[in-house]
Amino acid sequence: MNFKLKDIVPQLITVIAVVLIFGFFTYNAQINMENRGIDFGYGFLSQESSFDVQFSLIEYDGSHSYFRAYLVGLLNTILVSVIGIIIATILGVIVGVARLSPNYLINKFAAFYVEFFRNIPLLLQIFFWYFAALRALPLPQDAEAMFGVFFLTIKGLYVPAFIWQNFNIFFYSIIAVIIATIVIKTYAKKVQENQGKQIPVFLISIGLIFILPLLSFLIGGVRLSFEVPVLKQLATTSFIYEGGVSLPPELIALTLSLSLYTATFIAECVRAGIQGVGKGQKEAAASIGLTPNQVLKLVIMPQALRIIIPPTTNQYLNLTKNSSLAAAIAYPDLVLVFAGTALMQTGKAIEIVSITMFTYLTLSISISILMNWYNKKIAIEEK
Amino acid sequence: MSNINFLKPDKANLNTFLYLGSFLFFISILDVFLNSFFRLNLIGFLPNFLSFLLPLLLGFVGLYFIRIEYSGIKNLDLLNKHINTNNFNAVLSLLIIFIIIKSLPPILSWFVIDASFAGDSKDVCTGSGACWTYIKVWMRRFMYGMYPNAEQWRINLSFVALVLLGSVGYFATDKFKKYLTLYYVVIYPLIAFLFIFFFISGGPVFFDFSYGIIAAILSIIIGFFIPSKFKFYYFLIVPLALYVILKYFLFFEEYIELGKLDGLNWVETGAWGGLSLTFIISFFCLIFCFPIGMAFALGRRSEFPLIRYISVGFIEFWRGVPLITVLFMSAVMFPMFLPEDFFIDKLVRAIIAISLFEAAYVAEVIRGGLQALPRGQYEAAKSLGMGYWKMHIFVILPQALKLVIPGIANTFLALVKDTPLIFVVGLLEIVGMLNLAKTNPKWLGFAMEGYVFAAIIFWIICYAMSKYSYNLEQKYKTDR
Numbered sequence: 001m002n003f004k005l006k007d008i009v010p011q012l013i014t015v016i017a018v019v020l021i022f023g024f025f026t027y028n029a030q031i032n033m034e035n036r037g038i039d040f041g042y043g044f045l046s047q048e049s050s051f052d053v054q055f056s057l058i059e060y061d062g063s064h065s066y067f068r069a070y071l072v073g074l075l076n077t078i079l080v081s082v083i084g085i086i087i088a089t090i091l092g093v094i095v096g097v098a099r100l101s102p103n104y105l106i107n108k109f110a111a112f113y114v115e116f117f118r119n120i121p122l123l124l125q126i127f128f129w130y131f132a133a134l135r136a137l138p139l140p141q142d143a144e145a146m147f148g149v150f151f152l153t154i155k156g157l158y159v160p161a162f163i164w165q166n167f168n169i170f171f172y173s174i175i176a177v178i179i180a181t182i183v184i185k186t187y188a189k190k191v192q193e194n195q196g197k198q199i200p201v202f203l204i205s206i207g208l209i210f211i212l213p214l215l216s217f218l219i220g221g222v223r224l225s226f227e228v229p230v231l232k233q234l235a236t237t238s239f240i241y242e243g244g245v246s247l248p249p250e251l252i253a254l255t256l257s258l259s260l261y262t263a264t265f266i267a268e269c270v271r272a273g274i275q276g277v278g279k280g281q282k283e284a285a286a287s288i289g290l291t292p293n294q295v296l297k298l299v300i301m302p303q304a305l306r307i308i309i310p311p312t313t314n315q316y317l318n319l320t321k322n323s324s325l326a327a328a329i330a331y332p333d334l335v336l337v338f339a340g341t342a343l344m345q346t347g348k349a350i351e352i353v354s355i356t357m358f359t360y361l362t363l364s365i366s367i368s369i370l371m372n373w374y375n376k377k378i379a380i381e382e383k
Numbered sequence: 384m385s386n387i388n389f390l391k392p393d394k395a396n397l398n399t400f401l402y403l404g405s406f407l408f409f410i411s412i413l414d415v416f417l418n419s420f421f422r423l424n425l426i427g428f429l430p431n432f433l434s435f436l437l438p439l440l441l442g443f444v445g446l447y448f449i450r451i452e453y454s455g456i457k458n459l460d461l462l463n464k465h466i467n468t469n470n471f472n473a474v475l476s477l478l479i480i481f482i483i484i485k486s487l488p489p490i491l492s493w494f495v496i497d498a499s500f501a502g503d504s505k506d507v508c509t510g511s512g513a514c515w516t517y518i519k520v521w522m523r524r525f526m527y528g529m530y531p532n533a534e535q536w537r538i539n540l541s542f543v544a545l546v547l548l549g550s551v552g553y554f555a556t557d558k559f560k561k562y563l564t565l566y567y568v569v570i571y572p573l574i575a576f577l578f579i580f581f582f583i584s585g586g587p588v589f590f591d592f593s594y595g596i597i598a599a600i601l602s603i604i605i606g607f608f609i610p611s612k613f614k615f616y617y618f619l620i621v622p623l624a625l626y627v628i629l630k631y632f633l634f635f636e637e638y639i640e641l642g643k644l645d646g647l648n649w650v651e652t653g654a655w656g657g658l659s660l661t662f663i664i665s666f667f668c669l670i671f672c673f674p675i676g677m678a679f680a681l682g683r684r685s686e687f688p689l690i691r692y693i694s695v696g697f698i699e700f701w702r703g704v705p706l707i708t709v710l711f712m713s714a715v716m717f718p719m720f721l722p723e724d725f726f727i728d729k730l731v732r733a734i735i736a737i738s739l740f741e742a743a744y745v746a747e748v749i750r751g752g753l754q755a756l757p758r759g760q761y762e763a764a765k766s767l768g769m770g771y772w773k774m775h776i777f778v779i780l781p782q783a784l785k786l787v788i789p790g791i792a793n794t795f796l797a798l799v800k801d802t803p804l805i806f807v808v809g810l811l812e813i814v815g816m817l818n819l820a821k822t823n824p825k826w827l828g829f830a831m832e833g834y835v836f837a838a839i840i841f842w843i844i845c846y847a848m849s850k851y852s853y854n855l856e857q858k859y860k861t862d863r
Binding site: 007010011014015018024025026028029031032033035101102103104105106109115116118119120121122123124125127128131132133135136321322324325327328335339343349350353354356357360361364365 | 464465466468472475476479480687688689690693699700702703704705706707708711712715716718719720721722723796799800801802803804806807814817818821830831834835837838841842845846849
């Protein structure tokens with residue numbers, strides 16, 4: 001082992017500096033907490049929280065523990081992120097493709113959209129939708145029904161609720177469809193490799209998706225009914241809708257602004273990805289007799305996806321992290337419920353902020369590990 | 384001319400199709416135009432759903448007729464190539480044209496025609512349009528926050544001075560060009576500090592900083608005469624020593640305070656706000672996050688494993704958490720980590736938090752540039768006998784930074800767009816001021832105007848920055 005002072009000294013200095021900084025912080029924290037009579041510990045998580053959250057996916061009220069409040073916040077964050085990611089992806093892909101359109105108007109329209117929404121701070125957009133745009137909506141009693149069942153009012157969006165009977169049978173049929181599609185796809189690949197025949201997998205799976213759940217309705221005894229929201233008068237001027245599912249305006253404003261904002265970045269990723277595939281690839285594919293659809297499906301998309309996916313993953317992560325801006329409009333997400341209300345009540349600043357940060361860290365690192373794995377899987381295997 | 388097949392427009396009957404098609408197209412546009420601008424409905428006698436669809440149908444047929452390839456008419460060919468390539472595109476083009484025509488009148492009337500500009504109270508805003516009076520009345524608050532009106536010239540003066548000093552680079556002659564980097568990296572930020580703390584903050588804070596500035600300038604001037612062998616140690620010791628000497632031995636604070644310099648009132652940072660605070664925060668975070676990010680980018684590619692791990696940990700930590708929790712941390716957790724009597728201003732805490740946060744992103748961007756450089760550059764520099772620092776400063780970083788100009792610009796844009804988040808620590812820049820103004824009982828109900836106003840300002844800033852970064856990219860583009 002060749003011991004080199006030159007190699008050791010810089011590392012040693014850095015480590016000592018880091019240890020000193022952390023030591024300084026912990027030392028001060030200990031003294032400060034002693035002085036203020038705060039004890040360090042995560043025991044408060046099992047205590048009764050005694051505050052209410054206006055929108056939660058799981059059953060929750062003040063008698064539940066702080067840990068349950070944490071779960072409520074986390075689930076709300078995940079809900080916003082998932083809805084936002086889905087909408088942003090759809091919108092982003094459409095806009096990204098539109099930016100490549102030869103049609104001048106469509107092209108400029110998409111460019112306008114991207115330049116417009118990308119250059120305005122997200123927080124400002126959230127405020128705009130929540131405090132300005134959604135406040136202009138009608139009161140519940142004045143709201144007009146969309147398609148007869150949706151009510152968009154100042155108090156939120158009311159949609160019909162699904163009421164299932166024998167839901168598990170329907171659920172199993174969906175799982176059966178997924179398994180069947182995978183089996184058919186594998187089989188089709190084998191057939192194509194051995195005999196060169198192509199089986200219309202797409203059509204078959206579309207058919208399956210319709211037929212099996214339909215069968216579950218006809219034979220399995222699955223019943224689906226809708227509970228349409230109904231206007232109810234509370235007082236002379238106060239109306240609400242009862243029944244159905246109500247989406248609070250905070251949720252609508254948040255998903256709307258998050259997806260509109262993130263879609264611009266995804267659109268740019270998609271555009272860069274499709275432009276990144278060489279022109280020669282397209283021409284080569286066409287020259288060996290593939291149809292335009294096949295060219296897109298078998299040649300362009302697989303290559304474009306490799307360029308698109310890593311930056312898009314980053315955008316998904318950004319969206320998830322940006323969903324914490326919910327705290328600004330009082331949507332009960334992780335930051336508001338836990339780092340806001342719970343912190344105010346318990347005063348356990350270090351514990352709560354560290355848990356919140358750790359949660360986001362776990363979310364982003366797990367998503368990036370997942371995406372790295374996928375990225376590696378689809379990467380070009382160079383020989 | 385005898386056999387016209389209306390399903391197949393061809394070149395033989397060019398004129399017929401051209402006139403018919405453009406007529407139909409014109410009619411459809413005219414109908415939508417009259418409908419939206421003059422509330423006239425040409426085809427109001429038709430059933431409701433038809434009057435909605437008819438312009439689209441007419442326009443579609445019209446565009447179908449004029450879709451003749453290689454017609455020989457230049458404008459028609461251009462039209463066909465750009466908006467009328469096939470049926471699907473034609474429908475989309477028509478829809479976009481209709482949407483633009485339909486949405487122009489309401490937007491125009493809200494922004495300009497029905498809007499109220501005059502007056503200085505809420506009473507003039509009776510129309511259906513925007514109430515720009517509100518913006519006019521609140522303008523000072525949106526620009527300067529709670530900063531006292533009488534003192535606002537200080538902010539203006541500092542900004543004008545800083546912009547002028549910042550543009551020195553454009554007028555510098557070749558003789559001074561080599562000092563520009565030194566100027567922008569060391570001297571300019573120091574001057575900016577001086578301005579911010581002397582003019583904008585005012586009060587005794589100035590003196591502390593002025594000692595620092597004097598010490599720095601003196602040591603740089605003397606530094607030119609020090610042999611290069613000792614320069615490193617010189618800059619390590621002398622500025623600090625000078626500062627201490629100045630502060631504790633030469634100028635006593637009472638001595639200066641007796642002078643004429645303390646004419647400026649002290650304005651606490653809690654009163655700063657509005658757009659000027661956005662600029663101040665963006666400016667300082669931009670200055671700080673760049674060197675920190677560069678250091679961690681180099682650290683992540685260091686050959687010493689411990690330094691590498693620490694850098695990776697730092698970068699991944701800040702990139703993994705949302706800015707709002709970082710600001711929460713700086714607001715509620717950070718004071719716990721400091722000694723009891725040690726107080727850091729909340730603006731400074733916010734600037735530290737945002738700088739560290741953005742530094743992680745800058746580090747990743749710069750790392751991308753470092754990785755993109757071919758190995759040959761490193762090897763060539765090493766073979767010339769350059770050490771680590773010389774190699775990076777003179778060979779690697781200039782090339783790597785050139786490569787990542789767009790990425791860095793994007794990070795800075797994100798920084799500017801993130802500044803409204805400082806509402807978490809209780810500072811109100813322009814968006815925060817809007818929210819405050821919105822709840823003022825005298826001016827209820829003008830949220831829309833405020834947000835549109837702020838959106839326009841931010842849009843202009845960000846768009847200008849992105850265009851500027853594009854220009855920089857083009858300017859420094861070198862063929863490889």
